[in-house]
Amino acid sequence: MHCQFCHHEQTRVLDSRLIDNGMGIRRRRECLNCHRRFSTIERSQLMVVKRDGVPEEFDREKVIRGVRRACQGREVSESQLKKLAQKVEERLREKGTPRIDSNDIGLAILEPLRELDEVGYLRFASVYKSFTSADDFAREIASLRREISAEEPPAG
Template sequence: MKCPYCNSPDTKVTDSRDTDDGTSIRRRRQCLACGRRFTTYETVEETQLRVIKKDGSRELFDRTKIRNGIIRACEKRNITSAQIEEVVNRIEKKIRNGLEPEVSTETIGRLVMDELKDLDQVAYVRFASVYREFKDIGSFMSELEALMNSHKGKDTPLSGRKDSHEH
């Protein structure tokens, strides 16, 4: 770190502590050439994640769009806001951990579908019907059959099975 007074590159850190809000580190430094002290702040630099849309255009990542899509798919289902927020957090974490500066809407859609498949099958089908843009009833039925086959034997809203503990 260059000294702001004499431009010497030789400085040392004399004290480090977190800021009150915990978003950065305050460092007190001393120039080894002129002896003057100064303060620097270290913060995390978040990358600007961009989304590649189907038409090839790009826009900044907005987790609100993911949340809104999930909320629409989960409408009138027994799913809490906290559950939806957890799903959105997991999806965003996976995207950011991918370390790529850009992500396609197709990738985001697959991540949402993977999460919804485990959360609620009806919400999954609702989201899939928009995301996959089914051209006809046959392609929609194929998706339903695949979902039902992947959940055979499980007590799910699509299987029509009742809890076997009832006597």
């Protein structure tokens, strides 16, 4: 790490702390030449490989925008959208690879969106899964109903 003041190539780390729920590290450093101190923030990059093969850095805001569009007119708050986007990013990072396919983002969105808002889920799924007919919606609704009934405890 180069010193930001004198550009000397050697610094030493005085302190390291996790930030942003473990998504980054803040390091306090000291230059071995001029002895001035400064902080750095290190973040792991999560790269998304788009359908055309072009990589770009993961953007949580894009997830929020897509889900917001699917939930337009629904009772979904901005904080709920942010929490969903955080869950999606955490799921993607759990894969342990710095590069993910854009398709994996859609898959990671589906389950938390279904839990958040079923109508938003159906809207998102219709685009993500390229529904072409009402039958596609009917199949997805039937699948959703089966999942819901399997999750409900038996009456008794």
